[in-house]
Amino acid sequence: MAIKLNDTYVKQFIAEDELAGMAPQIKAAQEMLTNRSGLGNDFLGWIDLPVNYDREEFARIEKAAEKIRNDSDVLIVIGIGGSYLGARAAIELLKSPFYNNLKKDTPDIYFVGNNINPTYLNEILSLCEGKDVSVNIISKSGTTTEPALAFRVFREFLINKYGAEEAKKRIYATTDKARGTLKELSDAEGYETFVIPDDVGGRFSVLTAVGLLPIAVSGACIRSLMEGAAAAREAYAEPDLEKNDCYKYVAYRNALYRKGKAIEILVSYDPAFAMMAEWFKQLYGESEGKDKKGLYPSSAIFSTDLHSMGQFIQDGARVMFETVVDIKEPKKDFFIKADPTNFDGLNFLSEKNMSEVNRKAMQGTILAHTEGGVPNLVLEMPKIDEFELGYLIYFFEKACGLSGYVLGVNPFNQPGVESYKKNMFALLNKPGYEKEKAALEAKLGAE
Numbered sequence: 001m002a003i004k005l006n007d008t009y010v011k012q013f014i015a016e017d018e019l020a021g022m023a024p025q026i027k028a029a030q031e032m033l034t035n036r037s038g039l040g041n042d043f044l045g046w047i048d049l050p051v052n053y054d055r056e057e058f059a060r061i062e063k064a065a066e067k068i069r070n071d072s073d074v075l076i077v078i079g080i081g082g083s084y085l086g087a088r089a090a091i092e093l094l095k096s097p098f099y100n101n102l103k104k105d106t107p108d109i110y111f112v113g114n115n116i117n118p119t120y121l122n123e124i125l126s127l128c129e130g131k132d133v134s135v136n137i138i139s140k141s142g143t144t145t146e147p148a149l150a151f152r153v154f155r156e157f158l159i160n161k162y163g164a165e166e167a168k169k170r171i172y173a174t175t176d177k178a179r180g181t182l183k184e185l186s187d188a189e190g191y192e193t194f195v196i197p198d199d200v201g202g203r204f205s206v207l208t209a210v211g212l213l214p215i216a217v218s219g220a221c222i223r224s225l226m227e228g229a230a231a232a233r234e235a236y237a238e239p240d241l242e243k244n245d246c247y248k249y250v251a252y253r254n255a256l257y258r259k260g261k262a263i264e265i266l267v268s269y270d271p272a273f274a275m276m277a278e279w280f281k282q283l284y285g286e287s288e289g290k291d292k293k294g295l296y297p298s299s300a301i302f303s304t305d306l307h308s309m310g311q312f313i314q315d316g317a318r319v320m321f322e323t324v325v326d327i328k329e330p331k332k333d334f335f336i337k338a339d340p341t342n343f344d345g346l347n348f349l350s351e352k353n354m355s356e357v358n359r360k361a362m363q364g365t366i367l368a369h370t371e372g373g374v375p376n377l378v379l380e381m382p383k384i385d386e387f388e389l390g391y392l393i394y395f396f397e398k399a400c401g402l403s404g405y406v407l408g409v410n411p412f413n414q415p416g417v418e419s420y421k422k423n424m425f426a427l428l429n430k431p432g433y434e435k436e437k438a439a440l441e442a443k444l445g446a447e
């Protein structure tokens with residue numbers, strides 16, 4: 001069993017011949033990926049990663065994870081964007097959003113360096129007091145400000161606690177194999193390092209050491225994760241659009257986009273999926289949102305958000321479609337007992353598993369939203385485990401690469417991200433940015 005696309009609720013919006021009409025474009029996009037002839041073709045390492053990864057490094061990741069599990073109460077994972085989202089998403093989905101609060105024999109895992117908020121940093125520092133701590137600093141470029149700043153703080157924390165020599169043994173650096181400040185520092189200090197391959201961009205890097213080390217520390221099986229991705233890689237090599245759910249997803253979302261559905265809402269009925277949606281949003285947002293084009297990726301957790309955004313989705317501007325990730329089997333079900341007095345009038349829900357109630361909520365919502373003019377694609381995921389997650393990750397990555405080519409953009413760059421950085425550096429007097437500073441300050445006026 002694996003991920004399946006159910007297109008029942010999109011058919012009233014996209015006719016069969018419209019879908020078939022997309023086939024040549026998908027085929028062309030697929031050829032661009034296979035022949036490595038499209039834009040950004042030096043960033044296609046993710047395609048074969050599930051079968052073509054460094055086995056020696058993989059074994060070192062497992063060993064490092066074991067050491068961290070044995071000598072640490074807390075693992076601090078420092079990174080932002082693609083160097084953050086995948087690991088956190090996988091741990092929350094596979095383990096729990098409450099992972100840190102659960103009784104367990106694996107370390108607590110905190111993610112820092114994904115913002116510049118001082119309160120957040122202070123709180124996590126205080127959670128480390130009196131604990132044995134290891135640090136995994138992750139940055140492909142090795143120069144991103146947010147993680148670099150957090151690393152400065154946690155490196156000092158480790159040195160103060162353990163002394164310079166022991167601190168070095170508790171720092172694991174995941175970065176470029178040759179370039180960047182982090183690589184230079186790691187070599188000088190002798191940190192254990194892991195490599196983000198040159199041809200794998202940040203947002204496609206969850207199945208490299210970037211995601212694998214923190215995920216392995218949480219106790220999840222990274223071998224099954226890779227096996228799931230490898231199975232998806234094989235399944236989605238199928239050239240026939242009709243038989244390839246990944247191609248179908250690309251075809252539908254692009255057909256919908258061309259009909260004015262410029263927003264895709266990734267929906268789940270499991271709150272543990274919330275960070276997966278954040279991972280999805282970076283993957284698609286940075287890949288497609290450029291040249292003044294692209295679907296805007298957003299997300300919702302239902303039924304929670306049916307009580308907030310539900311109104312808009314049902315009845316507001318008709319600019320969106322939904323991709324519902326339907327997880328067929330919850331990790332733990334809950335049986336609702338009957339109450340002899342039926343004091344709350346809820347006995348109509350009793351003698352049922354809660355998953356059944358959640359499923360009816362999903363079915364009811366899909367019908368209501370499609371009735372309201374919102375196309376729904378349903379991605380059926382049999383259950384939550386490492387294999388299925390690896391499969392899902394590959395599904396979204398492949399669909400993303402193809403979709404970018406169908407849209408006519410380079411899915412593997414992110415030039416737009418630099419603008420805020422330039423302004424921030426100029427305003428902070430970073431050497432080299434002197435010229436821009438005065439003009440920016442004039443625009444801001446007196447603060």
Ligand SMILES: O=P(O)(O)OC[C@H]1O[C@H](O)[C@H](O)[C@@H](O)[C@@H]1O
Nearest residue numbers: 081082083139140141144202417
């Ligand atoms: O891994 P790093 O080089 O630190 O990059 C972290 C993130 O920040 C950048 O600004 C990019 O927009 C992201 O694609 C990237 O994932």
